[in-house]
Amino acid sequence: MAAHRDTGIRSADMSLTQLYLANEIGREVVSALGELGVMAFRDLNSDVSAFQRTFTQEIRRLDNVERQLRYFQSQMEKASIPMRPLYEFSNTLAAPSASEIDELADRSQSLEQRIASLNDSYETLKKREIELTEWRHVLAKCGSFFDRARGHTEDIRHSTDDDDAPLLRDVEQHGQNGDASGDRAFSVMNIGFVAGVIPRERIAAFERILWRTLRGNLYMNQAEIEETIVNPETNEEVSKNVFVIFAHGKEIIAKIRKISESLGADLYSVDENSELRRDQIHEVNSRLGDLGNVLRNTKQTLDAELTQIGRSLAAWMIIVKKEKAVYQTLNRFSYDQARKTLIAEAWCPTESLPLIKSTLQDVNDRAGLSVPTIVNQIKTTKTPPTYNKTNKFTLGFQTIIDAYGTAKYQEVNPGLPTIVTFPFLFAVMFGDFGHGSIMTLAALAMIIFEKRLSRGKLDELFSMAFYGRYIMLMMGIFSIYTGLIYCDAFSKELTIFPSMWEWPADLQTGKSATAERVSGYTYPFGMDWRWHDTDNDLLFSNSYKMKLSILLGWAHMTYSLCLSFINARHFKTPIDIWGNFVPGMLFFQSIFGYLVFAIVYKWSVDWLGQGTNPPGLLNMLIYMFLSPGTIEEQLYPGQGVVQVLLLLIAVVCVPILLFLKPFYLRWEHNRARALGYRGIGENHRVSALDDDDEEGQTLNGNRESFADDDEGVAMITQDINEGGEHEEFEFSEIMIHQVIHTIEFCLNCVSHTASYLRLWALSLAHQQLSIVLWNMTLAIALKQTGAIGIVATVVLFYLWFALTVAVLCVMEGTSAMLHSLRLHWVEAMSKHFIGDGVPFEPFSFKLILEEEASDL
Amino acid sequence: MANGWSLLVGFVVVAIFCLVSWFAAPKGENRSVWRSTLILSASSCFLMWAITFLAQLHPLIQPIRSDLRADIVNNERLKMY
Numbered sequence: 001m002a003a004h005r006d007t008g009i010r011s012a013d014m015s016l017t018q019l020y021l022a023n024e025i026g027r028e029v030v031s032a033l034g035e036l037g038v039m040a041f042r043d044l045n046s047d048v049s050a051f052q053r054t055f056t057q058e059i060r061r062l063d064n065v066e067r068q069l070r071y072f073q074s075q076m077e078k079a080s081i082p083m084r085p086l087y088e089f090s091n092t093l094a095a096p097s098a099s100e101i102d103e104l105a106d107r108s109q110s111l112e113q114r115i116a117s118l119n120d121s122y123e124t125l126k127k128r129e130i131e132l133t134e135w136r137h138v139l140a141k142c143g144s145f146f147d148r149a150r151g152h153t154e155d156i157r158h159s160t161d162d163d164d165a166p167l168l169r170d171v172e173q174h175g176q177n178g179d180a181s182g183d184r185a186f187s188v189m190n191i192g193f194v195a196g197v198i199p200r201e202r203i204a205a206f207e208r209i210l211w212r213t214l215r216g217n218l219y220m221n222q223a224e225i226e227e228t229i230v231n232p233e234t235n236e237e238v239s240k241n242v243f244v245i246f247a248h249g250k251e252i253i254a255k256i257r258k259i260s261e262s263l264g265a266d267l268y269s270v271d272e273n274s275e276l277r278r279d280q281i282h283e284v285n286s287r288l289g290d291l292g293n294v295l296r297n298t299k300q301t302l303d304a305e306l307t308q309i310g311r312s313l314a315a316w317m318i319i320v321k322k323e324k325a326v327y328q329t330l331n332r333f334s335y336d337q338a339r340k341t342l343i344a345e346a347w348c349p350t351e352s353l354p355l356i357k358s359t360l361q362d363v364n365d366r367a368g369l370s371v372p373t374i375v376n377q378i379k380t381t382k383t384p385p386t387y388n389k390t391n392k393f394t395l396g397f398q399t400i401i402d403a404y405g406t407a408k409y410q411e412v413n414p415g416l417p418t419i420v421t422f423p424f425l426f427a428v429m430f431g432d433f434g435h436g437s438i439m440t441l442a443a444l445a446m447i448i449f450e451k452r453l454s455r456g457k458l459d460e461l462f463s464m465a466f467y468g469r470y471i472m473l474m475m476g477i478f479s480i481y482t483g484l485i486y487c488d489a490f491s492k493e494l495t496i497f498p499s500m501w502e503w504p505a506d507l508q509t510g511k512s513a514t515a516e517r518v519s520g521y522t523y524p525f526g527m528d529w530r531w532h533d534t535d536n537d538l539l540f541s542n543s544y545k546m547k548l549s550i551l552l553g554w555a556h557m558t559y560s561l562c563l564s565f566i567n568a569r570h571f572k573t574p575i576d577i578w579g580n581f582v583p584g585m586l587f588f589q590s591i592f593g594y595l596v597f598a599i600v601y602k603w604s605v606d607w608l609g610q611g612t613n614p615p616g617l618l619n620m621l622i623y624m625f626l627s628p629g630t631i632e633e634q635l636y637p638g639q640g641v642v643q644v645l646l647l648l649i650a651v652v653c654v655p656i657l658l659f660l661k662p663f664y665l666r667w668e669h670n671r672a673r674a675l676g677y678r679g680i681g682e683n684h685r686v687s688a689l690d691d692d693d694e695e696g697q698t699l700n701g702n703r704e705s706f707a708d709d710d711e712g713v714a715m716i717t718q719d720i721n722e723g724g725e726h727e728e729f730e731f732s733e734i735m736i737h738q739v740i741h742t743i744e745f746c747l748n749c750v751s752h753t754a755s756y757l758r759l760w761a762l763s764l765a766h767q768q769l770s771i772v773l774w775n776m777t778l779a780i781a782l783k784q785t786g787a788i789g790i791v792a793t794v795v796l797f798y799l800w801f802a803l804t805v806a807v808l809c810v811m812e813g814t815s816a817m818l819h820s821l822r823l824h825w826v827e828a829m830s831k832h833f834i835g836d837g838v839p840f841e842p843f844s845f846k847l848i849l850e851e852e853a854s855d856l
Numbered sequence: 857m858a859n860g861w862s863l864l865v866g867f868v869v870v871a872i873f874c875l876v877s878w879f880a881a882p883k884g885e886n887r888s889v890w891r892s893t894l895i896l897s898a899s900s901c902f903l904m905w906a907i908t909f910l911a912q913l914h915p916l917i918q919p920i921r922s923d924l925r926a927d928i929v930n931n932e933r934l935k936m937y
Contacts, residue, residue: 420896512922534919603910
């Protein structure tokens with residue numbers, strides 16, 4: 001089975017299928033397919049607006065239910081009642097029946113009414129309670145006002161006679177002997193009063209306005225209410241003041257009332273008689289008590305109701321969302337003439353067809369229908385969508401590729417080699433045994449606690465790391481390996497094998513010593529640890545890492561270029577092999593392949609043993625172009641001839657790369673024309689020349705009249721390739737495209753090779769940074785002795801560890817990851833990626849719910 | 857001990873590993889993922905090791921250090937033998 005073998009290398013084989021299903025079981029079929037999640041339904045009613053579609057009514061009803069459920073959720077949040085989490089439901093994925101949905105709709109309708117009425121009454125009661133509380137405060141505070149004010153009746157009386165006299169003169173003096181005239185009532189003197197409550201921040205304005213409008217003809221008293229009063233509508237806390245205003249004459253009192261009401265004060269009636277006032281206080285207190293009881297009961301009922309709802313709210317929401325998705329999908333289907341059969345068209349992976357068929361059969365059997373659901377495969381010229389199957393391991397890597405672009409249908413999926421190359425190139429930059437271990441452990445922890453973590457809510461940064469946990473694991477493992485190769489563990493050396501260098505026997509303290517090589521022995525794994533902390537460490541490691549970067553870059557680019565060969569083979573376009581791949585490969589190898597050969601060859605020769613001077617490779621490459629044939633420092637005999645030959649190959653490849661493909665395509669096109677062939681799309685356009693675009697539309701619109709005939713519908717499907725995918729042959733366009741490609745390719749060979757030097761730069765930076773961190777923290781602590789040494793070691797260890805994780809692992813890791821990302825997107829994928837595919841978006845409940853999972 | 861031939865031995869070992877992973881990869885829809893991951897990992901790691909080995913096969917410079925203490929170095933040397 002060819003299709004099966006290719007899984008993972010390229011996107012899955014897709015087929016366009018047509019479904020004929022009985023109207024009665026449409027909902028059940030779609031819901032079963034939604035559980036499978038392998039079909040992407042095409043919209044067959046794209047010319048019909050959303051309001052005119054068949055199932056708009058149902059969607060509206062479900063929208064309403066969804067709104068009600070969200071209302072419950074907001075009410076629960078307000079009352080801080082927890083919702084039973086989704087994963088506690090065992091069978092959330094069971095498809096609901098139509099009657100269940102109706103029941104749910106009715107139930108949420110009645111529940112909404114109940115909750116709303118409970119809420120209303122609760123709020124009314126709360127309001128009443130606030131009023132009573134305020135009144136109680138007014139009554140309590142007024143008592144003292146009245147007692148005091150009685151003493152000043154004379155003053156008030158007097159001040160009304162004499163306009164110039166200040167109102168509050170000698171308040172304190174008269175305060176003490178005010179009780180004498182206590183029993184005289186205000187009404188006798190025609191003095192009225194207004195009592196009420198006003199927000200504290202308005203009190204100044206209130207006083208000023210009153211003073212101005214009444215020209216000082218008033219006596220005002222106020223006191224702060226200690227507790228804040230909560231407004232039940234907005235849930236805001238407001239601090240308020242009680243005030244009593246005494247004034248003379250009915251008009252003035254009325255005016256005061258108006259002013260206070262316009263400023264948002266609440267007025268309360270207070271009796272001036274102290275006995276009556278006491279009764280009022282009693283009454284208010286008892287009413288408050290009753291109200292408190294009622295309020296508590298209401299609140300309890302409401303909470304009980306909400307808790308009841310909360311138990312199944314999550315499941316209801318899922319049911320409604322699924323149901324809505326089903327109807328939205330059904331809206332994409334079209335009807336046959338008699339409106340008895342639904343017709344659907346969908347892309348699905350060819351290998352899932354048996355599964356789809358058996359699922360449909362199951363649905364049919366359960367419904368007990370005699371009419372089978374027909375699944376028809378359609379041949380089409382339309383480009384199928386690209387569907388790269390992923391599992392939880394490959395998902396992250398595939399996302400890296402898909403973020404750049406969707407691969408063309410069935411081209412080599414770069415996501416496959418990325419599984420290794422991405423973390424490996426990362427590790428070349430991040431190479432440190434210790435840091436790699438930290439990263440591996442973190443990734444392992446995330447993988448082990450996968451289930452628990454995926455349930456809970458994660459913050460944005462952590463959820464990103466969690467999504468890429470398998471990438472992190474691979475990065476960590478490869479970093480451990482490259483750390484071993486670099487012989488770095490937290491910037492310290494790892495002495496696994498005996499060194500190939502020995503210090504001289506006549507070593508003198510304080511004098512520089514040059515190590516001697518153990519003859520015939522090379523350090524077997526990675527860098528020799530003797531290089532650590534030497535004076536010329538960087539000299540050696542820079543030369544090594546630079547060449548390492550070039551070699552790895554060359555290997556990565558050659559590999560990527562080879563993928564373009566596989567693509568050309570698969571799409572059966574040999575001209576892409578002979579016109580693009582072969583000349584490109586020859587050009588690249590004759591320059592950079594040769595450089596790689598030179599590097600390896602230079603390493604393999606024992607220059608010191610021979611007693612000759614090793615040639616500089618950079619100069620060699622430069623003079624290979626500037627003065628071909630002349631060799632200043634010889635690397636190997638016959639070098640001049642080889643270099644001239646390679647240069648000739650490279651130069652010859654450029655015109656081939658430039659001209660072969662466009663001229664071959666033109667020749668092919670002209671030959672086909674000469675033989676009288678025309679493209680199918682072209683023919684169609686010629687016949688429908690009068691109104692070419694309209695034609696497709698009308699056919700599409702009239703599809704129902706053809707629908708009684710299977711073949712008719714199949715024919716129509718073939719014709720509705722929107723816009724026509726067959727392109728007119730345009731030589732100049734192809735030529736321009738190829739010129740751009742050639743220039744880009746040749747220049748990129750140079751710039752991309754240089755770009756891989758970032759591997760060297762970043763690994764150098766990482767290593768140096770970790771050395772600096774060690775020297776600034778732990779190295780200082782380890783030099784101390786005694787008690788200071790102990791304390792310093794403990795404190796500085798934590799500092800060192802925290803900085804290692806934050807700076808070296810997280811920050812440096814992010815930077816190395818971005819550079820590795822760039823190397824894949826730009827340097828590697830430019831060599832082979834075609835990427836004009838359409839992503840496959842199957843109708844799947846799982847995907848729909850995952851999108852909204854964060855809400856639940 | 858390790859010398860130029862080690863490269864060849866390493867190459868043969870990795871080649872055998874690649875062959876084995878090609879045939880022993882678990883069957884099923886993830887087969888190519890297994891194959892590609894194992895083989896590419898092995899070859900990348902081999903490449904890196906081989907480059908590092910080659911770079912030290914005939915080194916042009918020797919480690920130079922001026923902060924060594926004679927007594928410690930001599931002590932270590934005694935311990936080794």
